[in-house]
Amino acid sequence: MNQLPPIAAIATPIGEGGIAVIRVSGKDAIHKVNDCFKGKDLMAVDSHTAHFGKIIQKGGRVVDEVVATVFKSPKSYTGEDTVEVSCHGGVLVTQAVLETVLALGVRGAEPGEFTQRAFLNGKLDLDQAEAVADLIHAKSIKAVDAAHQQLEGRLGKHIKEFRQQIVDATAMVELELDFIEEDVEFANKEQLRKLLSDLDEEIGRLLDTYETGRLVKDGVKTVFIGRPNAGKSTLLNTLVGSERAIVTEIAGTTRDTIDADWSYDGLLFRLIDTAGLRETEDIIEAEGVKRSQKAFEQADLVVYLKDLSLPFDADEREEIAGFQKRAADTPFLLVGTKLDLADHSQEERIQYDLKISAIEEQNIEQLKKIMKQRALESKDYDTSSLLVTSSRHRDALQKARENVRRAITALDQGMTGDFLSIDLRAALKDLGTITGEITNEDVLDSIFSRFCIGK
Known part of the structure; x- marks a missing residue:
């Protein structure tokens, strides 16, 4: 030592x-x-x-x-x-x-x-060291579980297996290069291609877990949008269980985005209360609306709130349809608020995901369940499966996969072994940066600066 x-x-x-x-x-x-x-x-x-x-x-x-x-x-x-x-x-x-x-x-x-x-x-290993920081900073049970998996060496085990496959492939190619003048063939091309194709698929499966891993580690960025006085701040306060946002009957009270962390069923949600969407000549409120739009664009889950005590107008219908279209693949919930004040005689001709009253706490538990379900509905999440949670690890895996694919292309095009060897060694290096077998001082400084003093 x-x-x-x-x-x-x-x-x-x-x-x-x-x-x-x-x-x-x-x-x-x-x-x-x-x-x-x-x-x-x-x-x-x-x-x-x-x-x-x-x-x-x-x-x-x-x-x-x-x-x-x-x-x-x-x-x-x-x-x-x-x-x-x-x-x-x-x-x-x-x-x-x-x-x-x-x-x-x-x-x-x-x-x-x-x-x-x-x-x-x-x-x-370096990935285990990073897991120590993740464990310290974890704000949900699922984030703790993901950090524990990495700390136990499950990610490192996969990476070492990937590297060994590349080492085996490189050995076949480079041994043949040593005897190139004797025209001796050590590498079975079909066997080599299958090895590399299997590796491409295995790395791909691990990369597919990143979006879920990111949500588990960093939280689901959940943006409440809607018109002024739609009940966005009241809902945020109800979910977090405290008066985090100021609530008044005056439209435009919220001038800036307000963030609050809320954990439900082991998953962290980063709730963002936004300024009400409307045209305004107030410079400060207009900046708040601008920031609301930016928060919407960065959201993992969008919850549009519609005040049920007010009738729909054509502009709001168009507004909701526009947000649904712009949300694209981002999960979108349309929630009716102030159910306790709603005029049930109105014909709405619109399909809500849920109607609630935050003040009376009507259907709040159902809303929590729907929010979690929608946040993870397109994600392949299994509590026992390994998740890639670090963007550094994702980037290294992507680069390794690209180099493996280049090697496959070179093999299919009949290129000589020295070209394959360059790509395979590059993939080997990329994977080595995850576990720390290959690293540099700048990377280490960046990683360990996230830690608290004493750890």
Whole structure:
């Protein structure tokens, strides 16, 4: 294991709590903590043992009573010597313990540096390291499940299988190149083509999961649109269970888009309340309408709300039809609101997906179910299936697939093995960037900067 200079950081959220943990990892990490620890000699204890003692500043002042847990290389999260110091959970005392350790020549850790060291020491593949961040930032149960699958190495297992298939194909091609003057044929062209075609299909199946994976990880961007006072803000408040948006009887109260996260049945919805759609000379409200249009264009699910207490007019019918057409493949719901105030004698001649009253909470549970159903209706989602959730992984898979397809084309056109070899090696490199077998410093910096300090 590669032991880098020691680093330290608070690994638990800053604030008041029962305990806080300061993590120290790297060369001489145990020795450094031992220098300010009064209790057992940490240099002499076994790995994976916890010891009660005190953290002492230079001069003998007691900072706090703590428990020091020792993890010796290579059996630690980072693969390095590591000590986790559990102290009382207060802002000042936690900071004092950290500063005592830093004063002994230990450097403060950068965001994600502990996990980066775990990757560099082979404790995690790069895709697993990214899953750690996804797990920390997950805001729904399904996002947690997807991150766990990746952390368990399921994606890495597929990628390694793909790479092995390419290695096998490359070996057949390049062995033949070594004996080109002897006119010896090692590669069975039909067998090679089938291997590459099967690989193309397997990568394709994995890529097909990305849209579902994106929704599971990032949430379903759900945009409420409609005319002023249609009940958009009231519905958002009802779903999230709090007064997130201001609600009044004055048309045009909402001037900007308002976002709120709401989780239903394990799936995260990013609800967006928009300004009411109408022509206006008010500069601020007009900008709000413009932003509403932009939110609509970026939506994963569109919910158009129609006030049932008001009669339809020709302009609104045309407006709804226009939004339905522009939504194209984006799921679109037409929901009637204010059912408690509706004039049921009116002939509407329009098919609603559902009619609700957010104030009376009529049909709200049915709406929740329909929203989830529509959001995932065109997605092949199975809770046990592996999902690609990262755009970085999707891009790498797409590039690998393109190179595999180029190799198939070259094979069909009877090109020489050196052309096939170039495409196959490029695909090998693309897949290697997912697990970190092939990477560069800029990619690592970008990935680990997403982490919190202490992880």
